Ligand SMILES: Nc1ncnc2c1ncn2[C@@H]1O[C@H](COP(=O)(O)OP(=O)(O)O)[C@@H](O)[C@H]1O
């Protein structure tokens with residue numbers, strides 16, 4: 314990937330909030346990151362950390378209860394998606410940015426044949442008639458590895474297995490050659506063996522089409538397989554960012570380390586994250602005063618309880634928000650004062 | 656495959672029809688009052704009464720009466736009115752056409768109105784249309800149809816004089832006169848149904864619109880109207896189809912009142928007259944045909960459901 318090029322997508326200070334009777338929830342609290350062309354960026358974190366809200370913000374498909382602070386911006390090819398009108402967003406959705414969702418059981422319309430559902434997207438964005446769109450749908454179904462696609466194109470979703478349905482969703486997302494594909498936990502609802510197949514498919518398609526992918530997952534094991542860069546989210550904040558190598562060789566945040574120790578030695582067999590990191594994600598209405606992770610961190614000091622750490626770039630390349638720089642062994646060391654601000 | 660499915664559904668219909676005939680026949684026996692007395696008046700002699708009983712077959716064992724009646728009914732002969740001597744099937748089927756036309760117009764009114772209210776309410780949430788739809792959906796089911804009928808007559812016929820208050824013209828005779836004659840009774844008959852469909856479809860649409868596959872639709876770039884019409888409606892209609900099937904039966908029953916209010920010579924009116932005159936053969940015929948019609952509607956409902964939902968196994 315070329316670093317000189319400007320990023321395809323740049324999320325800056327994404328701050329969302331929901332007003333509830335009990336107070337304000339901030340599903341994403343000042344999230345910033347970018348995705349370059351042809352890059353696979355993984356967004357990792359436990360359930361409730363704000364991954365879906367982040368991705369739906371890019372699509373402009375968040376629930377209406379979710380509002381944006383004015384300093385938030387999401388630049389896609391030079392346009393701020395958050396400032397676009399609904400009509401402008403509709404031209405981008407499915408066309409330049411496409412999305413696949415967690416549960417393929419429910420994300421396809423049960424009363425329409427799969428070919429029709431793919432063709433709908435093609436007709437919407439390309440100047441083709443329905444018949445040509447169906448041809449395109451068939452081509453896509455073949456591309457994502459649906460066996461006997463010519464016959465299957467008239468099948469209804471309930472006639473396909475979960476893995477096949479997720480392949481159909483991928484075909485649907487690729488229908489108009491998008492530049493960015495957002496995959497929100499695309500394998501979470503699938504069997505382990507199928508998970509690996511879908512990931513391989515995504516990686517192969519990415520290389521063939523040179524698209525960018527934002528891959529959302531709560532499983533770091535998935536990340537190691539496909540991603541170029543990793544963002545770790547906790548309680549609506551990015552707490553660590555780095556390349557896959559940086560994260561796997563020298564992750565600095567105790568939360569990232571906790572996630573890593575939850576990867577089982579035999580890849581694929583996903584273990585419950587709660588086993589690895591003691592305690593639970595704090596209630597979004599009652600976040601701790603200092604670092605959000607303080608309630609579950611073995612290394613928390615008085616400072617961690619009082620002052621929130623900022624995302625800081627370390628000499629190793631990672632960006633981390635933690636007062637305690639951790640070395641490879643996981644021992645606690647003095648906070649490095651020479652760290653440079655990113 | 657679909658043909659086989661229809662045939663299998665038809666097979667279920669046959670035992671239902673047989674049970675219906677049994678029930679219809681035995682219920683009529685339970686109606687108090689002797690038809691011979693109704694025919695002859697209070698001061699009839701016992702000999703005369705016995706003679707009439709023999710004429711009508713009422714002196715025979717009940718089982719034999721039933722089998723005779725059933726045997727004839729299968730051949731399309733429902734007996735003769737003990738009052739006018741007219742063949743029952745003739746009277747019933749001429750009246751059925753009238754009632755059927757009325758009920759169909761009322762159903763179209765109820766379904767079209769229900770679709771309109773439910774869809775606009777979802778498309779313009781929290782608008783005045785939405786509030787009208789919600790208000791009507793909640794309170795509309797409580798409107799008594801005879802009361803609405805009378806209000807409509809008073810306002811549109813007696814005060815404004817736009818349409819006649821009573822009477823009926825078949826659509827085959829004059830479509831214009833047909834519409835003039837059916838519009839008020841159809842509204843009176845269909846209003847509560849429209850409210851039911853509005854309420855049911857609206858809540859069904861609300862649920863469906865938050866489904867994952869509708870979100871997938873939005874992620875393709877469709878707008879709200881397309882989301883409702885292409886992805887929401889067919890799914891949301893599934894539970895409503897059953898409501899519509901039941902509604903049809905309810906409307907058939909309600910014609911008893913509405914046809915009386917609007918003086919329409921249909922099945923409902925025939926049923927009322929037969930009861931008043933203790934014309935039990937006529938009443939048997941009326942009830943039998945009504946129930947058969949409701950069974951037929953159920954059958955059609957099943958098929959429509961299967962056509963709308965590809966997950967139904969044929
Ligand atoms: N529509 C919504 N209404 C209320 N709260 C929401 C809504 N969407 C998300 N949230 C809250 O925002 C936080 C982040 O949610 P989400 O982005 O779905 O997490 P993740 O995808 O990482 O599991 C959670 O605390 C969740 O309860």
Ligand SMILES: [Mg+2]
Pocket residue numbers: 361364365366497498
């Ligand atoms: Mg999520």
